[in-house]
Amino acid sequence: MFELHASKASNLKNDVLSGLTVALALVPEAVAFAFVAGVEPLVGLYAAFMVGLITAIFGGRPGMISGATGAMAVVMVSLVAIHGVEYLFATVVLTGLLQILAGIFKSGKFIRLVPHPVMLGFVNGLAIVIFLAQLGQFKVTNSAGELEWLQGTPLMIMAGLIIITMAIIHFLPKLTNAVPSSLVAIVVVTLLVQSLGLDTRTVVDFLRDMTNDPTASIAGGLPQFSIPNVPFNLDTLKVIFPFALILAAIGLIESLLTLTLIDELTGTRGRGNKECIAQGAANTVTGFFGGMGGCAMIGQSMINVNSGGRGRASGITAAVALLGFILFASGLIEMIPLAALVGVMFIVVIGTFEWSSFRILSKVPKADAIVIVLVSAVTVATDLAIAVVVGVIVSALVFAWDHAKHINVNRSTDENGSTVYEVIGPIFFGSVANFLEKFDVNNDSDDVVIEFKRSRVADHSAIGAIDTLAERYLAKGKTVHLKHLSQECKLLLKKAGDLVEVNVIEDPEYHIASDKLA
The missing domain is CATH 4.10.810 (Virus Scaffolding Protein; Chain A)
Incomplete structure (x- = not known):
């Protein structure tokens, strides 16, 4: 499904260098998502650090990068606008607890039910979203405080730097894989801009445009522990629970789909339930330390994988390096040209889109x-x-519609004179109408056997159909026997009672779902 040139094996050097690359690209995204959520930039940066670190250490998918994300930020914005940031922190704590429960109850396995066409649409849509997000970097704030597209020389410089970045990322691996090409591209383009004195937007320009503060900086201290300053009562729970439920669902869906995507890229298998618990723990901790919470970051995970990051060290390095930037090296990070980061993301777009x-x-x-x-x-x-x-x-x-047409019933008479119906195909809500039409109640013998060896009773609608059929035969003074019904199906039969005789000895055992490897 995907093709990459990077090695599938974990390597500490590659993990560390890849983590540094990811950390550089995390800064503008964390700031942007904090702005979307209506909170201070450090709230997004702290979330990227804490969520990224905890999931890297304890998560079920080594090499996957987590942090503040846009999908969760758009849900948070109305909560922050109405109730304030402290309610957001309380919501993030509750979100984490719900995700931990999802992991404990082994809900991670159900991501395997996502069909392949959905995954294809997912990665294609993701690539388009990442591409469209980068177009915002081609806009600047004019004297009237409005955004307008770059024109003339600034646009040419931006485009040229992006092309240089993409060229380095594309051609350097053909010469050497000693260092991640994305990291080399960012460093080279930054040095080029500084040495030539090119007038192009940098990370600090982006930050100041987003905050409308000419003195804004990513510099800050260590995150401080604090219990969210909200009333601990039922009214607060009524406010935060709906938001927490939505955030938990969005976070787990994105994280588990990203896990599946990284599985495909690396040819390995992540552990969905473990990732659910790790994401939940990360969000719970983040809520107590002034972060906005988050989940797996698909674009950053792709950068990490493309740069050779495979082990936990890559995510740990990214998180620790990000904190280091906040504490000690904000000035160096703020001078990185946005064009370099846009070029990196354009390469991610090309690699993510499923062109086939x-x-x-x-x-x-x-x-x-x-x-x-x-x-x-x-x-x-x-x-x-x-x-x-x-x-x-x-x-x-679509599956239900197709399989509703595949129910078939063969009628015959056995040596005892009983009417035997052999059911072929699943009985469920979509096929019950066709199922009931296959029986000739008036002309059948007084003893009717329904053979389920090549069928399966799938849901309550199917049980209702069997009950309806049994009542029809009862009204005619006839008896129904169900044969080769699975154990799970027998447990579903409640109304049939004495009308149903089941051949327990010959019944096979079926297992519908398994938590193994989930």
Whole structure:
């Protein structure tokens, strides 16, 4: 599905250098997401540090980068605007607790139910979103305080630096893999701008534009422990719980999908439930230390993987380096040209987009092609998590519609004169109507056997159909026997009671879901 030139093996040197690359790119994103949420830049930077560090140490996917994200920030903004930042911190704590519960109850395994077309649409939509986000760097604030597009020489300088950055990232691995090409590109372009005195926007310019503060800086101290200053009562819970529930769901969906994506890239297997618990612990801690919370960062994870980061050391390095920038090296980081970071992200876009999807659209079933395009479009229009939910629902409905047509029933008579119906295909809400039409209650013998060896009772609608069928035969004074019904299906049968006779000896055992490797 994806092709990368980087090694799949973990290497400490690669992890450390890759982590430094990620840390450089984390600064403007954390600041931007803090601005989206309506909080101070340090609230986003602290979240990137704490969430990134805790998930790197305890998470279920080494090499994955977590921090403050835009998907969660857009949910936070209304909470902050109405109730203030302290309510946000309380919400982040509760969000973490809900995510821990999701991990304890092993909900991480269900991300494996996301269909392949949804994943294709997800990565394509993600690439488009990352690309569109970079276009904002081509705008500056004019004298009237409004954003306008770069023009003339500034635009040419910006474009030239981006091309140089992308060229270094593309061609350097052909010469050597000793250091991450993204890190080299950022350093080279920064030195080039400083030595030639080029007039181009830097990280500090971006920060000051976002905050509308000409003295703004990423410099700060260590995050301080503080219990959120909110009333601990039911009214507060009513305010924060809906936000916490949405944030927990969005965070886990994005994190688990990113985990699956990194699994594909590296050819390894992450642990979803462990990641849920680690994300939850990270958000809980972050809420007590003045951070806005977060989840897996797909773009930063892609930078890390492309730069050779595979082990936990890459995420730990990124988090610790980010804190180091805040404490000691804010001046150096603030002089990095935005063009260098935009070039890095453009390479991520090219590597993330599944270009082969254009070729396969005409070859896969129409429903799958529609899902790919739909998920991509919804991702761009709304949010990654919403797009995935929409894609899964549409895929499930298509599956239900297709399998509703695949129910078949063969009628015969055995040596005892009983009417035998062999059911082929699953019985569920979409197929119950066809299932009931297959039986000839009036002309069947007084003893009817329904064989489920090649079928499965899937849901309550199926149970209702069997009850309806049993009542029809009872009304005619006839008896129904269900044969080869699975253990799970037998547990579902409540209403049939004495009407149903089950051949327990010949029943096989089926296991529907497993927590193994989840």
